[in-house]
Amino acid sequence: MQLTIEDATELAVRVLTRYGMPQRYAAMVAEHLVDAALSGHEFASLARLPTLAKLLQDRPPAGEIRVVKETANSALIDGGDNIAYAVSVIAMDKAIEICRKSGIAMVSAYNTWFSGRLAYYVERAARQGFIGIHCMHGTARTAPFGGMEALLGTNPIAIAFPSADEPVIIDMSMSATTHGAANLAKAKGETLPAGLAIDSSGRPTVDPDAALKGAFLAWGGHRGYGISLAVQLLGMLAGSEPVIGDDSRFGQFYLVIDPELVMPREQYHARVSELKKIIKASRPAPGVEKVRVPGENSLAHRQRARDAGAAAEVHVDDTIYARIRELLN
Amino acid sequence: MQLTIEDATELAVRVLTRYGMPQRYAAMVAEHLVDAALSGHEFASLARLPTLAKLLQDRPPAGEIRVVKETANSALIDGGDNIAYAVSVIAMDKAIEICRKSGIAMVSAYNTWFSGRLAYYVERAARQGFIGIHCMHGTARTAPFGGMEALLGTNPIAIAFPSADEPVIIDMSMSATTHGAANLAKAKGETLPAGLAIDSSGRPTVDPDAALKGAFLAWGGHRGYGISLAVQLLGMLAGSEPVIGDDSRFGQFYLVIDPELVMPREQYHARVSELKKIIKASRPAPGVEKVRVPGENSLAHRQRARDAGAAAEVHVDDTIYARIRELLN
Numbered sequence: 001m002q003l004t005i006e007d008a009t010e011l012a013v014r015v016l017t018r019y020g021m022p023q024r025y026a027a028m029v030a031e032h033l034v035d036a037a038l039s040g041h042e043f044a045s046l047a048r049l050p051t052l053a054k055l056l057q058d059r060p061p062a063g064e065i066r067v068v069k070e071t072a073n074s075a076l077i078d079g080g081d082n083i084a085y086a087v088s089v090i091a092m093d094k095a096i097e098i099c100r101k102s103g104i105a106m107v108s109a110y111n112t113w114f115s116g117r118l119a120y121y122v123e124r125a126a127r128q129g130f131i132g133i134h135c136m137h138g139t140a141r142t143a144p145f146g147g148m149e150a151l152l153g154t155n156p157i158a159i160a161f162p163s164a165d166e167p168v169i170i171d172m173s174m175s176a177t178t179h180g181a182a183n184l185a186k187a188k189g190e191t192l193p194a195g196l197a198i199d200s201s202g203r204p205t206v207d208p209d210a211a212l213k214g215a216f217l218a219w220g221g222h223r224g225y226g227i228s229l230a231v232q233l234l235g236m237l238a239g240s241e242p243v244i245g246d247d248s249r250f251g252q253f254y255l256v257i258d259p260e261l262v263m264p265r266e267q268y269h270a271r272v273s274e275l276k277k278i279i280k281a282s283r284p285a286p287g288v289e290k291v292r293v294p295g296e297n298s299l300a301h302r303q304r305a306r307d308a309g310a311a312a313e314v315h316v317d318d319t320i321y322a323r324i325r326e327l328l329n
Numbered sequence: 330m331q332l333t334i335e336d337a338t339e340l341a342v343r344v345l346t347r348y349g350m351p352q353r354y355a356a357m358v359a360e361h362l363v364d365a366a367l368s369g370h371e372f373a374s375l376a377r378l379p380t381l382a383k384l385l386q387d388r389p390p391a392g393e394i395r396v397v398k399e400t401a402n403s404a405l406i407d408g409g410d411n412i413a414y415a416v417s418v419i420a421m422d423k424a425i426e427i428c429r430k431s432g433i434a435m436v437s438a439y440n441t442w443f444s445g446r447l448a449y450y451v452e453r454a455a456r457q458g459f460i461g462i463h464c465m466h467g468t469a470r471t472a473p474f475g476g477m478e479a480l481l482g483t484n485p486i487a488i489a490f491p492s493a494d495e496p497v498i499i500d501m502s503m504s505a506t507t508h509g510a511a512n513l514a515k516a517k518g519e520t521l522p523a524g525l526a527i528d529s530s531g532r533p534t535v536d537p538d539a540a541l542k543g544a545f546l547a548w549g550g551h552r553g554y555g556i557s558l559a560v561q562l563l564g565m566l567a568g569s570e571p572v573i574g575d576d577s578r579f580g581q582f583y584l585v586i587d588p589e590l591v592m593p594r595e596q597y598h599a600r601v602s603e604l605k606k607i608i609k610a611s612r613p614a615p616g617v618e619k620v621r622v623p624g625e626n627s628l629a630h631r632q633r634a635r636d637a638g639a640a641a642e643v644h645v646d647d648t649i650y651a652r653i654r655e656l657l658n
Contacts, residue, residue, distance in 0.1 A: 073402055073433050074590040104402050104435055108591040131563075147620035149611040151604075161562045168562065170555040202614045220549040226499040226623045227556065233490045233497065233601060234460075237591050242604035261403040262437040262566050272562060275480075275571035282478040285531045291476035294555045 001321040008034050008046060008314035015049050015327050019056035025065075025086035032085050032116050037314040040301035043180065044117050047320050051180075052083070053327050055114060055247060065090050073102045076238070079112030084250060087112040088134065091254050092121040096128055099256040108238035109252040114138075118158035119171035119295065125256045126160035126167035129265055133159045137235025137251040140243045142175040143215035145225035148202030150215035151243050153250075154178050155231035160295075162259075163272035169295030174228035176217040182208040330650040337363050337375060337643035344378050344656050348385035354394075354415035361414050361445050366643040369630035372509065373446050375645050375653060380509075381412070382656050384443060384576060394419050402431045405567070408441030413579060416441040417463065420583050421450040425457055428585040437567035438581040443467075447487035448500035448624065454585045455489035455496035458594055462488050466564025466580040469572045471504040472544035474554035477531030479544035480572050482579075483507050484560035489624075491588075492601035498624030503557035505546040511537045 003011065012030035017023055029052070037045035063080030065087055070076075075094050079087040091109045098105035118134050125132025138153035158171040176196040185192050185208040197211030198204055205211055218225040232251075236242065240251025259268035276293050284291050305312040316324070332340065341359035346352055358381070366374035392409030394416055399405075404423050408416040420438045427434035447463050454461025467482035487500040505525040514521050515537040526540030527533055534540055547554040561580075565571065569580025588597035605622050613620050634641040645653070 069591065071432060071590060073431060076591045102402060103400060104433055106433055106586060106590060143614070144608050144611070144620055146613055146617040147608065147611050148614045151608055151611060159559045161559075168558065170559055172552045172555055198614070202612070219552060222623075223501045223548060224552075226501055229497065229623060230488045230490075230499055232604070236600055236604070237586075237588055237597065239592055242600055243607055257435060257566075259566055261400060261435060262398065262405045263568055268566065271565055271571055275561070275565070278572055279473050279476065279480055282473070282476050282480060283531070284475055285472070285477045285527065288475040291473050294551075294558065 001316045001318055002313040003316060004310075005034055005038075005312055005314060008037065008316070011324065012046060012049060015053055015324060016056070018328060019053045020059075020061055021056060021083070022062065025062075025082055028089050029083060029085040032089075032120055034314055035120060035302070036117055038302045038305040038312065039117075039298040041117060041298065042315060042317070043184075046314065046316050046324060048116070049324050050320070050327060052114075056083075067094060070098075073098060073105050075105070075107045077107060077109040079109050079252075081111050081113070081248070084109075084112045084115035084136070084252060088115055088121045088252065088254075089124075091252060092124050092132065092134065092256075095132075095254045095256040096125055096130065099125075099130055099258050100128075103258045103261040105256045107254040109254070110238040110240060111249060112252060113248045113250050115250075117171060118156050119160070119169045119298065121254070122158045122160035122171075123167060123169055126162040126169070129162045129258070129269065131159070131161055131257040131259065133157075133255040133257075135231040135234055135253050137232045137240050137253075138244060139179070139247050139250075140245065141179055141216050142218055142228065143198060144229070145218050145222045148198055148215060152218065152225075152228050152232055153235075153244060154216065155228045155235075157227070157231050161272050162269050163276060164266070164269045165273050166299050167295065168272060168276060168293055169298070171295070174219055174224055174231055176219045177211070178216075179212075182211050182216070186212065330645045330647055331642040332645060333639075334363055334367075334641055334643060337366065337645070340653065341375060341378060344382055344653060345385070347657060348382045349388070349390055350385060350412070351391065354391075354411055357418050358412060358414040361449055363643055364449060364631070365446055367631045367634040367641065368446075368627040370446060370627065371644060371646070372513075375643065376649050377445065378653050379649070379656065381443075385412075396423060399427075402427060402434050404434070404436045406436060406438040408438050408581075410440050410442070410577070413438075413441045413444035413465070413581060417444055417450045417581065417583075418453075420581060421453050421461065421463065421585075424461075424583045424585040425454055425459065428454075428459055428587050429457075432587045432590040434585045436583040438583070439567040439569060440578060441581060442577045442579050444579075446500060447485050448489070448498045448627065450583070451487045451489035451500075452496060452498055455491040455498070458491045458587070458598065460488070460490055460586040460588065462486075462584040462586075464560040464563055464582050466561045466569050467573060468508070468576050468579075469574065470508055470545050471547055471557065472527060473558070474547050474551045477527055477544060481547065481557050481561055482564075482573060483545065484557045484564075486556070486560050490601050491598055492605060493595070493598045494602055495628050496624065497601060497605060497622055498627070500624070503548055503553055503560055505548045506540070507545075508541075511540050511545070515541065
C-alpha cells in the first residue's frame, strides 16, 4: 500500500486518538512515524500502530506533559504517563531552548514509556547547530555481561553532531537484539540469529519466545555492558527504578551542548564536515564498496523523499495496512 | 622488584623531571602511575616510564597549563604541550569546581598529549558525589568500520557514577586493541590475537608491526565505530584536527553532572548502590562465577593495598625496573 504523506499522517492520528491519545500528542507521534518511513525505516513507521494501540488500550488516560523543575541549565519533566514519542520532542526542545541561553542543558523526563527512533530527537538539536545526546532506560530485557537475569533495558543511545552540511547521527540499542525484533520473529514463526539471547536457564537460544521469557544479551560483551549500564544510570537521573519491571515509568536523559562554549560554532561545524569528508573519501576494506558515516543512509533516503515533493509516498505492507484499518473498526 | 609507595613515587618523579617535566606536573603523573599499580594495572604503572621518557625527550620544554576561557558552566584549557596525565587532573578538577556552583560543567583541553587510565580522572568527580565523563581524541590508529585507513584515535571513554558506597567506573578504549598492547607484543616477539587489526593493504593481520603500519579495527563493528566517532567529535570541541597525525595536540573532553539538578543527590546515590547490589546478587550465566559491576576489581585491588597501609608495595617487573634505572644514568 502506498499512501501520501498527508494520508499516512491522518491515518496515524486517527488510530492514536481513537485509542485515547490527546490530539496534539498524536500529531507529534504521527510526524515521527511518517518521518521513519521517509528515512527508510519501514519497521519503525506505521507498522508500529498496532503495538501502540495495544499499549494505549491497557492504560488510563494520560495527563499533561509538564516542566516541574527548571534551572539555568537543566529541567525536569513529568511525562504525565504519555508516550515518550511526545515527551521526547518536548524534552529535547526544552533542552535546546535552555542551551540557547546557557550553552549547555540537561533534561530528565519521568512518567513516560516507549519511544521510536532516538535519532529523530537528537537531530532536532543538530539542526540548531548544537550537539544532541539522548538515551533511555526502559523495561528490563537484557542480561548484564556474565549474568542471566534481565536487569538492563535495551537502553538505546543517540548522539547527533551538527556540521556545515548534514549532521552525523549515531543511534543504537545497547542490547544484541530488541523487543520489536524478537516479537516480529515470534509472529512470523522465525528463529533469531544465534548469539543474541538466552533462555530463562541462561542457555543460548534462537527461539524468540524463549528469549522473551529469558533475556537478551548485552551487545558487545563487557564493553557493551558497560555502556548499557551507563545509559541505565543516566536514565535513572529521572527517578526511574533501578530495574524497570513493566512497560512504564522509563527514565529519559537529554543533553544539548553548544560548541560555542569552547570554540567558534561555525569552525566546529566545518571541522565535523571535514572529518566526514575524509572518512567518506577513504579507501574501503576489501569487499566493501564505500566507507560510511553514521546516519548517512537515513538522511539520503529522506532527502530523496523530499525531492519527490508531493509525489513522495509512504509504503505500508498490505497485511499491516489491513491490521491498521481494523484498529478503526 | 617490590617498592614502597614512597620509593615508587620518588623514582617516577626523578625520571620524569630528569626528562624535562616540571616538578609539580611530575608529582601528578607519579601519583597516577602508583595508583595504577595499587589498582592492579601493572602495565599502566611504572612500566610506562620508559615510553614517557622517550616521548618527553623528543619535545621542547612544556609551558604552563592555563584556563584560557571560562563561563558559568564551561572552561577551555590550554595544556601548554604538557602530558595529559597532568592536564586531565587540572581539567577535571576545574569541571568539578564549576559543577559545584552550576550543577553541570563541560571542559575542553587542547595542546596536550598521551594519558593513562581515564578511570583515574572520572573517579575524582564521583568521589565528590557527581557523575564524571571523560573522553579523548588521540593519534589516528584505528580504521572506521568498513574502511582500512587509520583515521580514528583509539578514543577511550570513561564514565563514573557516584553511589552510597563505591562508585561505578566504566573505562574502555573504542579500538579493538591499543598502541601499548601492539608495541608490547612487538617487543616480546609475540603475535596479536586474530581479528584486532589490518595491515596497510586492509588485510587482517596478527603481526603487531604490520598492525602498527596498518590500522587497528574499531571495537564492536559498526556500533563501536559509532561510539568511537562520537568520542572523536567530542574531543574535537577542544580544537583538535579531525585526524591527528602525530603524538600531540589531542582533544580532551570532560563533563561533570550534579544529580541534584534533577533529584535529591543522596537519593540518586542510594539508587546507584541499589542497582549495583541487584546486579551483583543476580544469577551468573553457566560457567561464570559471579556477575560483576564495572570498576569493581580495580577498586577492590586498591582497597587491599590501602588496608595494608605502610606495608603496601608496588610491584615492578625486574627487567622493566632495570630499564627505569638506566633512564637515570
